[in-house]
Amino acid sequence: MSADAGSPHFFLGVDGGGTGCRARIEDEAGTVVGQGLSGPATTRLGIEPAWASVSRAFGAAIDEAGFGPAEIARIRAGIGLAGIGRKGALEALKAIAHPFASIAFVSDGVGACLGAHSGQDGAIVIAGTGSIGLGFVDG
Template sequence: MERGRLFLGVDGGGTGCRARIEDEAGTVLGIGLAGPAATRFGIERSWDAIRTAFEGAIREAGLGRDEIAALSAGIGVAGLGRKGALEAFQAIPHPFARISIATDGLVACLGAHGGADGAIVIVGTGSCGIGRVGGRDMKVGGYGFPISDEGSGADLGLRTLRLALRASDGRHESTPLLREVMSRFDDDPTEVVAWMDKATATDYATLAPLVFRHADQGDPAGRRVVQVAAAHVDGLVRALAERGAARVTLIGGLSSAIEAWLSPDVRRRLSPALGDAVTGAIILAGRAPL
């Protein structure tokens, strides 16, 4: 049976890779999953994850060789802004009729707004504002922790540890949050320093759920840290809106937790996502928005 034109979308993120094959009507024919596909893991390893994901989708869809050769593919890759990364991915042989490659943030933005103009603010381990208006791409923040990514889970963790150490020294009021944080290090600042020497942004972000829990319970240190984070997210949303993004969507693992702390004017600007990042990758591949 003739299935018409088919499209492959792949979202290659830092925590995992998702692929989906759909037809022009949006019917899902196959899905594939794999490990992380971020340039910080290397181009070859990232492509291996992307290939594993799309081969899984192809198998589930039951595509023949001619159908694979006719596929239009769109792929989002985390960290594609690194120097030379795009060119390296574009040089890799592939079996498709055409392939378009962009950052994972751009495909998430395309998915969130159904291919139309708009912007997203990502709040997870890191933070970043990304948008597309009138064919012009925009980026605000997201230069990497600790010099950037304000309002992110990593930033929340870092700010909380600073307060916990100050409280341990008697330079700041102790609170249940700060005591619980220090208890994780046996109330020993030197243990915090030893942990810091090896800690990644992901490690700092593991403290974020604890901070939100205490903040919601009225802990003054927790509230202070979350309020500062929310103010930074407010700034990302406003900056994108000032650059012409009429529609802004909040996404990421901490988006729900932080939204309640945002300023009223910012919450009024927010719009729900119309689709996910894989949908955005399929739009990048050339399928008309549904």
């Protein structure tokens, strides 16, 4: 589906980790309009179980927002997913059909670092189900 160029967009962020998955939808002003949770979303469990968890989380956020097909088609989605570096994982995820205006995938570590620093330079250390240290300098 494609969104009308003049219609406002919504932004879906998904943090898919080894322990749980969180999804949040915001409008263009940054107002949270829906949130959702589900269980583990790591490719270590397989692409289908990981995507099922991501789908449950964003489905709950869509339900909380009260969105129908017209609003869903205006969502730009960013999915941070544990284990995305596994061989073939990114390609398999990109092949899955989705209802959004656009979708992008990154590792959960990259998503967390970008989110923590609003896309600017910065570093994080994550100590959870897995451990990650990651930093960005000059982009």
